Each structure stands twice: as structure tokens, then as C-alpha cells.
Amino acid sequence: MSTLTVTGLCKSYAAGVPVLDGVDLHVPSGSFTALLGPSGCGKTTLLRLIAGFDDPDDGTVVVGDRTVAGGPGRSVAARSRGIGFVPQEGGLFPHLTVAGNISFGLPRRQRREGSRVRELLGLVGLDAALADRSPHQLSGGQQQRVALARALAPAPSLVLLDEPFSSLDATLREETRLAVSAALDAIGATAVLVTHDQAEALSMADQVAVLRHGRLVQLTDPRTLYRNPQDLDVATFVGEAVVLDADVRAGTAHCALGAVPVDGSHPDGRARVLLRPEQLRLSAPGTEPGSVVARIGGVDFFGHDARVRLVLPGAGTVSARLVGADLPSTGEEVAVTVLGSAQAFPPSAADDVPHPALSA
Structure with missing residues (x-):
């Protein structure tokens, strides 16, 4: 797994209003970082720029020792960045089986063998017997685990998760969160999670990046964030x-x-x-x-x-x-x-x- 380094990242949309304004972020190799903040603070935009779904107006994104975004004409295509992405609703292909979804991005030989699919199902805590089921035959939590398995299948250097638990009920949310954390820990993944759930960020992450109005206002470990917030706005957002x-x-x-x-x-x-x-x-x-x-x-x-x-x-x-x-x-x-x-x-x-x- 690789480090992620974001430097001076800026992005504006309609009317030139900045969505991100000079964001600096470093994610060490093998660590889990949560991007936390209220709606509209720029969390998802930052994730999209890292993934390659959009280009920054200014600044750089470096994965490992490779600059994947750094100004006009220098962006590496999303499919070539070696990044796994887990969207909010799982985004599974409804016409493919579980095995077909997981193996979608694998070389043909690995798709035929099926061993990688079984390995990944075990990694995310699912029974291999689910491989032949369709996505609609799975629970919401199972679908999110399959989405993670699909993201991990090509052995990406970085895994991005965009509020993957937001549509689940409380019990299933906690169960799925634990399974995802265990799977990422097991392979030493470098991961970035977007969330607006403070408990989720504090319980899962090695470090939490708090965004406000497109700026990174605090980056630290969960205990320090809770006990020593940067200011009262951060304090009142992170917990009661x-x-x-x-x-x-x-x-x-x-x-x-x-x-x-x-x-x-x-x-x-x-x-x-x-x-x-x-x-x-x-x-x-x-x-x-x-x-x-x-x-x-x-x-x-x-x-x-x-x-x-x-x-x-x-x-x-x-x-x-x-x-x-x-x-x-x-x-x-x-x-x-x-x-x-x-x-x-x-x-x-x-x-x-x-x-x-x-x-x-």
C-alpha cells in the first residue's frame, strides 16, 4: 500500500465559489483516515479529486511516489491510478452475480479460477456460498461488503470509501463497519473514508481530518480531536x-x-x-x-x-x-x-x- 499526499488542492464550481481552498493532507501508508465535516464542506469533492473523477483547479495529488493530479493536462486517468473506490450505495452491477461483481476488474485467468473471489469473500466476512447470488438477494450490509471486495480485488494502492454505511440501519451499520475495518486491517490497506458521522470517524480512523468551508481545520488522532479540538466549532461538531x-x-x-x-x-x-x-x-x-x-x-x-x-x-x-x-x-x-x-x-x-x- 502507498502513502497519499495532497498539497494545496483547490476546486471551484459554479460562479467561482471555492469548494476546496488549499487543502493539505498526508495519509501514511497502511493507515486509515476519516474525512469528517458537515454537508457541503468539500469532503466528497476531495475524494473525487483523489480518485480521478474530476480534476483540481490547483494543487497536487501524489499516491506513493507518483503524481496523479497536478494541474491542467497532468492528471492520470481514474482507471490508471491503482485506487479502489467504494461508493455510497455499493454500486454493484445488478446483472452480475456476486462473483461477477468482485472479479469484474481482474484479469481473465483470475476470473476463471475463482480463487481470488473466494479469498476476498472470506476477507470481508462473507460465506463463499454467496458467490452465485445476485445483488438483490443480499442484505444491505452484504452488498457493501461485496462492494469492498470488488474494490480490493485488483490489489489497489489506496482504497476510498464514500459514506458506505449511511443507508444501513444502526445494528447492520455497526456490524458492517467492524467487518470492513477488519478486512482493511488484514491487508494493511491505506484507506480514506468520507463520513459525516462523528462516532464512525472516531471509532474507525487512525487520524481524522476535519473540513470546514473547503479548508482542512484539524488533522489529528481521534482522542486528541475529541479532547483537544482546534476551536469551539470543531468541539461542538465532534461529539456533544x-x-x-x-x-x-x-x-x-x-x-x-x-x-x-x-x-x-x-x-x-x-x-x-x-x-x-x-x-x-x-x-x-x-x-x-x-x-x-x-x-x-x-x-x-x-x-x-x-x-x-x-x-x-x-x-x-x-x-x-x-x-x-x-x-x-x-x-x-x-x-x-x-x-x-x-x-x-x-x-x-x-x-x-x-x-x-x-x-x-
Whole structure:
């Protein structure tokens, strides 16, 4: 497998509006990178430029030591790039069997032997008995695995996946995601996944590239992205967030949740602080020193855990994440304490009056 290096990639469509604006991205050989961002941020355009389905206006795409796109007249055709592509809906040929789909891009001898098809079905976790079935006889998850097997059949140097799990239900999505990850790991594939699902990106990828308005705003491993986002926009996009106005003094943020230590160095003064819902702990009022009292505004039960909405005096509603047992009731008063530290960011431009929570 090969590295992927994208440098200064730009692309505009109608009216000259930039879809990608100077994107730099490096994907190490054998690693898995997720492209994450809201709709319209340029994720799919970036994937299409890497695949060769479109040409960039500027910048280069290098796979291994081979420049496959680098300005007008220098693009290598998509079929000659040695890249496997798994589209959103699988894109299987309905008139071909599973075996016919997987072997479509193989030399004639390998298609006749059938050994490569059996090998790939086993790799993606499917029974060899499915080889003679038509795509419509498979479940959605099975179809996506066949699409991956087809992409892997010619032994590509890079595999691109364009939201391949988005049409699957939750259980099938997780099962298929695990099977795809295992198959890619087994061959040490270099892979790039486009997704708008934060959990998908954080659980599958070695590194996550966050795109916003056509620019790459952060590229890092999943834990760093979640715990140390570049800014509040990234923080609120990647997972649930508790964001509060605060006054930072000597490394402590004074906010509606009390005095909370701040990660790193932040100048004294007004700030916006970030906590994650799982950092909030609830107890009976008066039992935890330094806690603040909140009222339960509602509970959303998910089985394995629950989201508890907390109404804080003068600061609106924030969310806590708790295990799905011994949950409080709506209207009940609880004490709220914070586990760990917060991240502090500059105040927003709209914060031009003191917040009631900062009066302490």
C-alpha cells in the first residue's frame, strides 16, 4: 500500500465559489483516515479529486511516489491510478452475480479460477456460498461488503470509501463497519473514508481530518480531536459539548458549574469553556463540596446510557451523560460536580456584556 499526499488542492464550481481552498493532507501508508465535516464542506469533492473523477483547479495529488493530479493536462486517468473506490450505495452491477461483481476488474485467468473471489469473500466476512447470488438477494450490509471486495480485488494502492454505511440501519451499520475495518486491517490497506458521522470517524480512523468551508481545520488522532479540538466549532461538531461563558483567573474557570481547572495556559479574563457531558456527575444536594444545584429538565433514555438535561440558574440548559440506571426524575434538584478539567477558548464577538454566571 502507498502513502497519499495532497498539497494545496483547490476546486471551484459554479460562479467561482471555492469548494476546496488549499487543502493539505498526508495519509501514511497502511493507515486509515476519516474525512469528517458537515454537508457541503468539500469532503466528497476531495475524494473525487483523489480518485480521478474530476480534476483540481490547483494543487497536487501524489499516491506513493507518483503524481496523479497536478494541474491542467497532468492528471492520470481514474482507471490508471491503482485506487479502489467504494461508493455510497455499493454500486454493484445488478446483472452480475456476486462473483461477477468482485472479479469484474481482474484479469481473465483470475476470473476463471475463482480463487481470488473466494479469498476476498472470506476477507470481508462473507460465506463463499454467496458467490452465485445476485445483488438483490443480499442484505444491505452484504452488498457493501461485496462492494469492498470488488474494490480490493485488483490489489489497489489506496482504497476510498464514500459514506458506505449511511443507508444501513444502526445494528447492520455497526456490524458492517467492524467487518470492513477488519478486512482493511488484514491487508494493511491505506484507506480514506468520507463520513459525516462523528462516532464512525472516531471509532474507525487512525487520524481524522476535519473540513470546514473547503479548508482542512484539524488533522489529528481521534482522542486528541475529541479532547483537544482546534476551536469551539470543531468541539461542538465532534461529539456533544457543554459550552459555558466563564471568567478565567489563575488557571481556573469560574462559570455556572463552579470553579473548574483549565487545561493548558489561558490568559486571565473572559472565555468560553468546553466540557463533555460525561464529565458531569450528579448527586444529592449538599453531599458534594463545590457542587452547584441544578434542576432536571428531562431525561432521554437510550438503554446503555442516558442524556440528562440540566437547567442551571442563569445559564440555560446543559446535558450530562450517565449510565442507564438509577436516573433522576424530571423536576428533581441535583448537585452537579465536574470531573477533570475544561478547555478555554476566546470569548465570541457577541459576548459584550457580563454573563450572570460570572458575577461570583
